Amino acid sequence: MIGATLLPALDTDALDRILASHGGEPTQLVQILRAAQDLEGWLPPSTITHLAARLGLPRAQVEGVAGYYAFLHLAPVGRYHVLFSDNVTDRMAGSEALLERMCQNLWIERGKVSEDGLVSVETTSCTGMCDQGPALLVNGIAIPRLDGARIDAIADLIRDARPLADWPAELFAIADNVRRADILLDARVRPGDALRAAIARGERDPELASNERSWRERVPTVPQGPTETLEEIKRSNLRGRGGAGFTTGLKWEACRTSLGARRYVVCNADEGEPGTFKDRVLLASHADLVLEGMTVCAYVIGARQGFLYLRGEYAYLLPPLREVIARRRAAGLLGKTIAGQAGFDFDVAIHVGAGAYVCGEESALIESLEGKRGVPRNRPPYPVTHGYRQQPTVVNNVETFCAAALIAIHGGAWYRDIGTQRSAGTKVLSVSGDCARPGIYEYPFGVTVREILADCGAEGTQAVQVSGPSGTCVGADEFDRRLAFEDLPTAGAFTIFDGSRDMFEVARNYAHFFAQESCGFCTPCRVGTTLLCNVMDKLAEHKGSLHDLARIERLARLLQASSHCGLGHTACNPLLDTLKRFRPVYERRLQSREFEPAFDLDGALARARAMTGRDDAGAHLSAIE
Ligand code: SF4
Numbered sequence: 001m002i003g004a005t006l007l008p009a010l011d012t013d014a015l016d017r018i019l020a021s022h023g024g025e026p027t028q029l030v031q032i033l034r035a036a037q038d039l040e041g042w043l044p045p046s047t048i049t050h051l052a053a054r055l056g057l058p059r060a061q062v063e064g065v066a067g068y069y070a071f072l073h074l075a076p077v078g079r080y081h082v083l084f085s086d087n088v089t090d091r092m093a094g095s096e097a098l099l100e101r102m103c104q105n106l107w108i109e110r111g112k113v114s115e116d117g118l119v120s121v122e123t124t125s126c127t128g129m130c131d132q133g134p135a136l137l138v139n140g141i142a143i144p145r146l147d148g149a150r151i152d153a154i155a156d157l158i159r160d161a162r163p164l165a166d167w168p169a170e171l172f173a174i175a176d177n178v179r180r181a182d183i184l185l186d187a188r189v190r191p192g193d194a195l196r197a198a199i200a201r202g203e204r205d206p207e208l209a210s211n212e213r214s215w216r217e218r219v220p221t222v223p224q225g226p227t228e229t230l231e232e233i234k235r236s237n238l239r240g241r242g243g244a245g246f247t248t249g250l251k252w253e254a255c256r257t258s259l260g261a262r263r264y265v266v267c268n269a270d271e272g273e274p275g276t277f278k279d280r281v282l283l284a285s286h287a288d289l290v291l292e293g294m295t296v297c298a299y300v301i302g303a304r305q306g307f308l309y310l311r312g313e314y315a316y317l318l319p320p321l322r323e324v325i326a327r328r329r330a331a332g333l334l335g336k337t338i339a340g341q342a343g344f345d346f347d348v349a350i351h352v353g354a355g356a357y358v359c360g361e362e363s364a365l366i367e368s369l370e371g372k373r374g375v376p377r378n379r380p381p382y383p384v385t386h387g388y389r390q391q392p393t394v395v396n397n398v399e400t401f402c403a404a405a406l407i408a409i410h411g412g413a414w415y416r417d418i419g420t421q422r423s424a425g426t427k428v429l430s431v432s433g434d435c436a437r438p439g440i441y442e443y444p445f446g447v448t449v450r451e452i453l454a455d456c457g458a459e460g461t462q463a464v465q466v467s468g469p470s471g472t473c474v475g476a477d478e479f480d481r482r483l484a485f486e487d488l489p490t491a492g493a494f495t496i497f498d499g500s501r502d503m504f505e506v507a508r509n510y511a512h513f514f515a516q517e518s519c520g521f522c523t524p525c526r527v528g529t530t531l532l533c534n535v536m537d538k539l540a541e542h543k544g545s546l547h548d549l550a551r552i553e554r555l556a557r558l559l560q561a562s563s564h565c566g567l568g569h570t571a572c573n574p575l576l577d578t579l580k581r582f583r584p585v586y587e588r589r590l591q592s593r594e595f596e597p598a599f600d601l602d603g604a605l606a607r608a609r610a611m612t613g614r615d616d617a618g619a620h621l622s623a624i625e
Pocket of ligand 1 (some may be wrong): 358517518519563566567569
């Protein structure tokens with residue numbers, strides 16, 4: 001319990017300034033809470049009460065939102081709050097030993113705040129640095145390439161209470177590691193090129209376009225660029241790069257033709273799938289192309305407002321992204337009368353997430369944008385008709401917007417000629433794990449797993465996890481399969497495991513990830529993902545039986561049939577895939593082939609034996625006849 005003397009004095013002026021800078025808007029609640037947390041490092045009860053009163057919201061609602069997100073704290077954390085990335089690739093690179101080393105250096109216990117309040121050390125889900133792990137976040141800022149020396153240096157800086165701004169810049173240097181570039185990563189596009197091409201497309205053939213609907217019906221003389229550009233996007237057969245693969249042109253068209261007072265464009269930059277980090281690189285080095293694609297979309301659907309939903313782990317990208325937005329405004333590529341087109345007004349605001357994997361699901365992301373807990377909505381209706389503030393909204397992935405900008409320039413036919421028949425264009429991959437050259441690789445769709453393994457210098461590979469834990473695990477006999485929607489669809493993660501890796505432990509890490517990230521809204525997922533962890537932990541302790549393996553399959557059926565969203569539907573994928581392809585790693589952990597109870601009654605008495613100092617046969621259930 002927190003003693004009253006430990007509670008900080010409430011700085012209502014500072015809180016009111018934060019509220020004012022967000023327009024006092026309840027839809028800005030997540031951003032307001034992030035800023036308010038910066039004052040004390042956590043959100044004391046008095047802060048919650050004050051914000052709720054000022055925003056006119058029930059206190060329980062504000063506290064409910066704050067309690068939902070992993071990066072918002074309702075209890076004190078250390079002034080230096082260190083979160084080690086706990087993806088499987090971080091573990092493969094030694095993150096657990098490094099975490100222990102830091103705790104020993106700082107004389108603290110993992111998960112607890114030091115007595116002087118200086119530091120706390122915990123783990124978090126994948127931070128998107130898998131090509132340069134192990135990695136950690138300190139007060140939300142990423143530090144990659146950890147080793148013993150860097151851990152010792154960080155511990156010294158914390159012990160000396162040096163402000164983060166004075167830490168060596170080299171610690172925070174994040175590499176792009178682009179290893180193979182194709183049409184997207186190699187694109188030489190000047191800011192505004194795609195917009196000018198989209199506008200000119202309508203102007204080139206006004207007679208042909210004259211029968212088309214204007215994107216602003218009330219101004220019939222406006223050039224037909226929006227409809228012409230939409231036709232090019234449809235012709236390209238571009239499909240969403242976030243994983244679901246919905247046809248982008250149809251999505252834009254559905255939004256454009258939906259009834260609504262306003263339309264919105266949302267860029268989903270919340271890439272939280274473990275093993276995925278390509279959007280980080282696109283945002284760091286191709287932000288203009290991302291914003292160009294969003295603006296082309298706004299031009300097509302008639303939107304005036306866009307949001308870029310940036311995952312909290314990438315908060316370090318905020319300043320450069322704001323610079324790009326400011327530069328585009330100054331160049332007339334955002335704001336009013338874009339590219340000289342009267343009535344073409346569009347701007348983009350950045351919304352920073354607060355640590356919730358499920359917000360990568362588009363309806364959960366919209367809930368978060370509206371200042372709520374990121375719980376996925378019932379669908380239908382879909383965001384194209386009822387999205388942000390119940391208005392027609394396009395939500396697309398970072399990479400999808402980049403591709404759309406290229407299509408606006410080069411045309412749909414050009415794009416469709418690349419890739420395979422059902423998977424047009426290229427795919428940017430995040431390659432990590434056991435290989436000599438982890439990083440970013442862009443390939444035309446249709447590339448085989450084997451080709452990628454050869455390019456990145458992987459040897460002795462036993463498995464590749466394609467598209468992260470919610471994707472597919474393929475074994476060596478499937479390396480001729482192709483990355484494409486018709487074979488192995490992928491949102492981008494390509495995680496490699498050589499023969500030295502224990503695929504059971506890989507699956508166990510993923511099971512814990514899903515349990516950690518389940519939002520808890522629906523019972524099958526909330527309980528089912530925890531039960532899966534329990535089964536995997538029991539097997540890890542060599543206490544399982546064949547009954548437990550069958551239980552995994554039963555839980556998988558339950559989760560797939562009755563979960564509310566994709567997280568629950570896919571939570572069993574890594575377990576089922578590894579059970580199918582690597583069953584011996586499960587079987588050698590079985591204690592017996594018969595039923596073994598999950599609860600070890602005798603083991604539960606161990607604490608009582610320690611407390612009473614008894615260890616005779618009578619104190620063991622197993623010794624009692
Ligand atoms: Fe939340 Fe899981 Fe239900 Fe999705 S399936 S709504 S993540 S509890």
